[in-house]
Amino acid sequence: MLNPQQKQRYLDEGFLVLPGFVPRAQVTALRDRAWAIVEAFDPAAGSGIFATDDASRAADAWFLGSARTVRCFFEAEAFDASGHLRQPKALSINKIGHALHELDPVYAPFSHSAELAALAADLGLVAPQLWQSTVVFKPPRIGGEVRWHQDATFLHTEPITVTGFWLALEDADVHNGCLWVEPGGHRGPLRERYLRDGDALRMAPLNAAPWPTPHQAVPLEVPAGTLVCLHGLLPHHSAPNRSAVSRVAYTLHAADGRSRWSPDNWLQPDDGALPAGF
Ligand code: FE2
Numbered sequence: 001m002l003n004p005q006q007k008q009r010y011l012d013e014g015f016l017v018l019p020g021f022v023p024r025a026q027v028t029a030l031r032d033r034a035w036a037i038v039e040a041f042d043p044a045a046g047s048g049i050f051a052t053d054d055a056s057r058a059a060d061a062w063f064l065g066s067a068r069t070v071r072c073f074f075e076a077e078a079f080d081a082s083g084h085l086r087q088p089k090a091l092s093i094n095k096i097g098h099a100l101h102e103l104d105p106v107y108a109p110f111s112h113s114a115e116l117a118a119l120a121a122d123l124g125l126v127a128p129q130l131w132q133s134t135v136v137f138k139p140p141r142i143g144g145e146v147r148w149h150q151d152a153t154f155l156h157t158e159p160i161t162v163t164g165f166w167l168a169l170e171d172a173d174v175h176n177g178c179l180w181v182e183p184g185g186h187r188g189p190l191r192e193r194y195l196r197d198g199d200a201l202r203m204a205p206l207n208a209a210p211w212p213t214p215h216q217a218v219p220l221e222v223p224a225g226t227l228v229c230l231h232g233l234l235p236h237h238s239a240p241n242r243s244a245v246s247r248v249a250y251t252l253h254a255a256d257g258r259s260r261w262s263p264d265n266w267l268q269p270d271d272g273a274l275p276a277g278f
Helices: 002-015 024-040 055-059 107-111 113-124
Strands: 015-018 070-075 093-098 130-134 148-149 161-169 179-181 191-199 200-205 218-220 225-233 236-240 249-256
Touching: 002 015, 024 070, 024 093, 024 107, 107 130, 107 249, 113 130, 218 236
Parallel strands: none
Antiparallel strands: 015 225, 070 093, 093 130, 130 249, 148 236, 161 225, 161 249, 179 218, 179 236, 191 200
16 A cells, blocks of 8 residues: 555654545545435434633533544534524535444444555554544535644544545645644644543643644645545644635544553543444
8 A cells, every 4th residue: 555655754744645546437426425424414303613722512412422423513613693604504514424434334334444454554453443524514614713723633543543535625735724734743742631521522732842833834735535544643723714715625533552541531432332333
């Protein structure tokens, strides 16, 4: 799957960009399926506004209950002051999460494909476990910022093995909120942990190391079908989308079963049953 240079680049930089990893037809099928899930979503059945800087989501049962199902989350800016959607529902969704890889008839087979399994093995995941999947929409005009973070903050193991797979389902650039990364930043410390205590969630600081400065960050402007691999300690962020087009992506997070899943992660296995691999 990966050549020695690509493996070395991942080790050196903490991320790897693989253009054309997924064929155009499959990208279209995945993207169409995302829109179909949103179309079928009835906000009256429940909803949650997802914003990484909003402590109120900590208490959001909609979020905590999404670990083993497929739920839609609204953008923080989706509603006006009177509580009405500013844009059509299809252009108001922040994400779908968090078990598409287990339950969805289109996303599950993709998530368990031989190509992803081979890639994960090449990145060093010996006993991979798929923990979480999301479709992130970054809708036009109201797509929210995702501030600098490390995925190990949210999906923690000892030692840290969480690895992110980020698939562009639409072209991503600096105008519609592409990823930004700090090359080599995975050698830095884990700065914070997102801790669960019962149904309470909080962000706990661990290390005061500063987030990257603008000149340390590089944008990953990629066409649809590109897969980006992200080390769990790599600082990354994405800006708000104020453009007229969305920036849909599918993310999948795996950890190595040889590491210990932290019991205070927000996401816990049902009845102690650990998740399957690719
Ligand atoms: Fe992330």
